Amino acid sequence: MTPPGDPGPEQPRTMSTYDFTAIEARWQAFWMEQQSFRCLGPGEEGFDPSKPKYYVLDMFPYPSGAGLHVGHPKGYTATDITARYKRHRGFNVLHPMGWDAFGLPAEQYAIQTGTHPAKTTAKNVDQFRRQLQALGFSYDWAREVNTTDPNYYRWTQWIFNRLFERGLAYQAEVPVWWCEALGTVLANEEVIDGMSERGSHPCVRKPLRQWMLRITEYADRLLDDLEGLDWPESVKAMQREWIGRSVGAEISFATASVSGEALGSDFTVFTTRPDTLFGASFCVLSPEHPLVAELTTPEHVDAVAAYQEQAARKSELERAELQKEKTGVFTGSYALNPAFAEGDPRRLIPVWIADYVLMSYGTGAIMCVPDGDERDREFAEAYGLSVPQVLEEDGTLCNSDFLNGLSQEQAVPKMVSFLEEQKLGTGKVNYRLRDWLFSRQRYWGEPFPVLHELNAAGEDTGERKTVADGDLPVTLPELEDFTPTASGDPPLARAEDWVKVVDADGKVWRRETNSMPQWAGSCWYYLRFMDPHNDQAAWDPEIEKYWMPVDLYVGGAEHAVLHLLYARFWHKVLFDAGLVSTPEPFQSLVNQGMVQSYAFKDERGALVPIDEVEETQEGEYQRQATGDKVERLVAKMSKSLKNVINPDDVIQEYGADTMRLYEAFMGPVTASAPWNPRDLPGVHRFLQRVWRLFDREAVTEAPEEVTRALHRAIKKVGEDLEQMNYNTAIAAMMEFVNACTKSEVGLTTAHAQAFCILLEPFAPHLAEELWAQSQGVGALADTPWPAYDEAWLKASTVEIPVQVNGKLRGKAQVAADADRDTIEGAARDAVAEHLEGTIRKVVVVPGRLVNFVVA
RNA sequence: GGGGGAGUAGCCCAAUGGCAGAGGCAGAGGACUUAAAAUCCUCCCAGUACGGGUUCGAGUCCCGUCUCCCCUACCA
Numbered sequence: 001m002t003p004p005g006d007p008g009p010e011q012p013r014t015m016s017t018y019d020f021t022a023i024e025a026r027w028q029a030f031w032m033e034q035q036s037f038r039c040l041g042p043g044e045e046g047f048d049p050s051k052p053k054y055y056v057l058d059m060f061p062y063p064s065g066a067g068l069h070v071g072h073p074k075g076y077t078a079t080d081i082t083a084r085y086k087r088h089r090g091f092n093v094l095h096p097m098g099w100d101a102f103g104l105p106a107e108q109y110a111i112q113t114g115t116h117p118a119k120t121t122a123k124n125v126d127q128f129r130r131q132l133q134a135l136g137f138s139y140d141w142a143r144e145v146n147t148t149d150p151n152y153y154r155w156t157q158w159i160f161n162r163l164f165e166r167g168l169a170y171q172a173e174v175p176v177w178w179c180e181a182l183g184t185v186l187a188n189e190e191v192i193d194g195m196s197e198r199g200s201h202p203c204v205r206k207p208l209r210q211w212m213l214r215i216t217e218y219a220d221r222l223l224d225d226l227e228g229l230d231w232p233e234s235v236k237a238m239q240r241e242w243i244g245r246s247v248g249a250e251i252s253f254a255t256a257s258v259s260g261e262a263l264g265s266d267f268t269v270f271t272t273r274p275d276t277l278f279g280a281s282f283c284v285l286s287p288e289h290p291l292v293a294e295l296t297t298p299e300h301v302d303a304v305a306a307y308q309e310q311a312a313r314k315s316e317l318e319r320a321e322l323q324k325e326k327t328g329v330f331t332g333s334y335a336l337n338p339a340f341a342e343g344d345p346r347r348l349i350p351v352w353i354a355d356y357v358l359m360s361y362g363t364g365a366i367m368c369v370p371d372g373d374e375r376d377r378e379f380a381e382a383y384g385l386s387v388p389q390v391l392e393e394d395g396t397l398c399n400s401d402f403l404n405g406l407s408q409e410q411a412v413p414k415m416v417s418f419l420e421e422q423k424l425g426t427g428k429v430n431y432r433l434r435d436w437l438f439s440r441q442r443y444w445g446e447p448f449p450v451l452h453e454l455n456a457a458g459e460d461t462g463e464r465k466t467v468a469d470g471d472l473p474v475t476l477p478e479l480e481d482f483t484p485t486a487s488g489d490p491p492l493a494r495a496e497d498w499v500k501v502v503d504a505d506g507k508v509w510r511r512e513t514n515s516m517p518q519w520a521g522s523c524w525y526y527l528r529f530m531d532p533h534n535d536q537a538a539w540d541p542e543i544e545k546y547w548m549p550v551d552l553y554v555g556g557a558e559h560a561v562l563h564l565l566y567a568r569f570w571h572k573v574l575f576d577a578g579l580v581s582t583p584e585p586f587q588s589l590v591n592q593g594m595v596q597s598y599a600f601k602d603e604r605g606a607l608v609p610i611d612e613v614e615e616t617q618e619g620e621y622q623r624q625a626t627g628d629k630v631e632r633l634v635a636k637m638s639k640s641l642k643n644v645i646n647p648d649d650v651i652q653e654y655g656a657d658t659m660r661l662y663e664a665f666m667g668p669v670t671a672s673a674p675w676n677p678r679d680l681p682g683v684h685r686f687l688q689r690v691w692r693l694f695d696r697e698a699v700t701e702a703p704e705e706v707t708r709a710l711h712r713a714i715k716k717v718g719e720d721l722e723q724m725n726y727n728t729a730i731a732a733m734m735e736f737v738n739a740c741t742k743s744e745v746g747l748t749t750a751h752a753q754a755f756c757i758l759l760e761p762f763a764p765h766l767a768e769e770l771w772a773q774s775q776g777v778g779a780l781a782d783t784p785w786p787a788y789d790e791a792w793l794k795a796s797t798v799e800i801p802v803q804v805n806g807k808l809r810g811k812a813q814v815a816a817d818a819d820r821d822t823i824e825g826a827a828r829d830a831v832a833e834h835l836e837g838t839i840r841k842v843v844v845v846p847g848r849l850v851n852f853v854v855a
Numbered sequence: 856g857g858g859g860g861a862g863u864a865g866c867c868c869a870a871u872g873g874c875a876g877a878g879g880c881a882g883a884g885g886a887c888u889u890a891a892a893a894u895c896c897u898c899c900c901a902g903u904a905c906g907g908g909u910u911c912g913a914g915u916c917c918c919g920u921c922u923c924c925c926c927u928a929c930c931a
Contacts, residue, residue, distance in 0.1 A: 244930065246930075269931080270930090678866090678880060682879045688893095727869085728868090734877085734879075742896095799874090852911085
């Protein structure tokens with residue numbers, strides 16, 4: 001073994017080993033010492049404003065107690081390669097990392113063990129940082145941010161004040177998901193099938209006074225501005241669906257008894273097909289609709305009450321999922337279809353209640369057109385309601401008076417103007433997007449900078465104000481007990497001294513005891529990275545102007561809607577307030593694929609830990625200890641499947657450079673693929689070959705083939721990196737090394753140095769080591785990307801396939817720069833025996849092929 | 856049901872409409888070695904899920920079908 005760190009320059013030249021452990025430790029220490037990846041921004045000494053900027057960002061992690069697994073570094077490796085590449089291309093590169101560290105796990109751990117969440121968080125952050133640094137990522141660690149740091153959440157609160165003063169934050173009594181086990185409300189999107197997303201605890205709907213953010217005010221802009229973003233189509237589609245803009249009309253229906261006597265209460269429905277109003281043969285109200293009681297006639301009271309009770313027990317999701325057949329009950333009352341004149345028997349239509357109509361969407365009431373809507377048809381058929389025809393086969397309207405013969409596009413505006421003239425309704429745009437439930441009953445989150453006024457009796461007057469910007473942050477009080485209080489108040493209510501505030505005038509205020517959801521900190525962290533130590537402002541406007549927008553944002557598809565929609569919303573608010581210079585934060589977005597893992601099941605179906613399994617022959621696996629056959633599956637990496645791969649183990653066995661190279665070589669960055677331990681030696685061998693190549697005696701003149709191979713590699717790696725095609729870039733480097741291996745001589749110094757630059761983004765530690773060995777001058781990370789010479793890309797002669805009628809019939813050798821006629825002539829000679837018929841056409845693609853089309 | 860994506864060699868993956876193969880894994884043989892490992896060399900392997908169409912030429916473009924993955928789902 002070569003002693004680590006000492007290649008022994010005085011010793012005779014012998015085969016040395018690739019001691020990745022020593023190499024990686026040496027260069028990581030070097031980078032730290034030299035601050036190699038310190039990124040300077042506007043206003044900092046040494047900043048070069050003439051260079052173009054590149055902001056490449058990872059979705060920052062929640063530092064969990066389990067540490068990093070090999071899935072995290074897939075995206076981080078991609079951004080690091082690109083960051084390093086852009087530095088070689090002369091960009092000022094902003095490439096930061098931080099921690100999204102508020103959240104439930106640390107708080108639950110605190111409840112169970114009494115360990116303060118701050119302590120748990122600090123420990124986990126240290127673990128994550130150590131693991132990331134062990135991979136040699138070129139983050140500027142001087143810019144590290146932590147959402148739980150008061151110097152950070154001071155500004156999260158400051159942004160809340162901006163939202164508040166713009167009328168975008170308000171309190172409302174809303175039915176919310178309450179999770180008893182977690183002791184908190186959850187947002188709709190944090191509840192799946194009536195269970196909490198975290199921990200799968202049962203949740204119930206419950207009306208509570210909560211903070212809301214008026215994201216719906218931005219619905220149209222959030223939708224329209226997706227257009228200009230370089231994002232995956234799938235993510236854009238998900239956001240569009242989440243916003244769920246639907247254009248239609250609200251139509252007001254008067255109510256009447258069976259005999260047609262007016263009942264005096266109107267209700268309004270929302271419909272996307274106002275043009276089919278002539279086909280509306282009944283109406284359905286949601287069981288929770290406020291008018292139900294009034295409209296229910298005495299003989300239907302029992303049935304309606306029973307139905308309402310049954311519906312109340314089911315969540316919206318249960319209603320949707322467990323309900324295959326439509327159910328509902330008649331109220332006994334009728335509505336008047338405004339399309340028909342008084343006296344027309346079609347005017348009187350029954351009003352039902354049914355749980356397929358949701359109170360939380362539209363108006364909680366619908367007009368039913370069984371001829372046009374599948375659900376309405378199903379309901380009508382189930383209960384024997386009439387199905388008047390209003391649509392022809394081709395979708396044009398019929399039996400619809402002034403709309404007959406019109407298409408939907410033509411008829412909708414006509415009907416809307418009819419309704420508006422008659423004051424029966426109005427055009428209306430509805431959204432599926434609801435306002436954002438922004439408060440949580442938790443300790444480990446940002447406190448709201450809000451004070452509630454109390455009167456002399458200590459009662460809430462309903463007045464409230466935000467804490468002045470200059471008095472921020474409102475820091476979290478120390479607590480011993482992190483559980484909610486007996487009265488159901490959030491844990492912060494336990495800090496009585498903290499809750500009670502007496503102002504200069506002696507007026508008493510009560511602090512808001514809710515805290516913000518975990519999304520808050522991640523809504524703007526990309527802004528703080530630009531100016532992380534500013535204690536006068538959240539960021540300096542000049543600095544913001546230079547760096548924004550984020551040029552490349554890489555993260556998991558699981559954040560397609562929530563994080564990315566919330567952050568876009570805040571960003572637009574900040575834009576409107578003149579605080580940021582771009583309407584969108586993230587210009588280009590990439591979802592890295594999932595790193596899955598093999599999992600193994602024995603014959604009884606029990607999971608077998610991945611490290612207890614061995615392969616017996618191709619495709620056959622057995623449990624090492626017992627020899628029992630096991631079956632291999634591909635699945636998400638998870639503790640429960642016992643198939644988690646720990647990056648620390650991989651680094652120990654193969655080194656960080658191999659790990660990085662493998663992550664990048666697995667396939668396209670967007671593709672999911674299982675972690676295949678069998679493939680690691682392959683990329684490791686490549687690095688070994690590079691090491692041995694540099695171990696050869698240097699030469700002063702390179703063989704022509706090696707020079708050609710190098711120039712091809714420079715071109716290909718550069719082009720592939722522009723496209724984030726990391727896997728094929730690595731293949732190009734492998735080609736070069738294979739060509740060198742064949743040549744059996746060493747590299748020239750110039751070739752060695754150029755190759756080090758190509759290798760650096762992928763395997764930076766080895767590249768630095770070889771750069772030093774090759775007498776590289778200056779910092780490798782900042783050395784310009786080598787240029788390739790076109791002249792070296794072309795071979796002097798090329799072999800061109802010659803086809804006849806599309807079939808390969810021969811090959812022609814021609815000079816690489818031969819003109820069309822020369823190529824055609826050579827091709828003719830090559831396939832002369834196949835050219836007996838009339839030649840109808842000759843296709844010559846220089847450098848590619850020749851095709852003769854014969855009769 | 857709706858939306859997004861993918862099907863190429865035993866496996867992972869490449870291929871501006873132009874010879875299906877860049878690279879890696881696995882497999883076979885050989886060289887080196889006292890031997891093994893490592894290393895090096897050589898070799899093996901398909902017509903691109905299926906059916907049509909456009910084209911001189913289709914893995915690639917168009918239409919239809921099948922399979923798989925992800926997201927979403929009574930939103931009126």
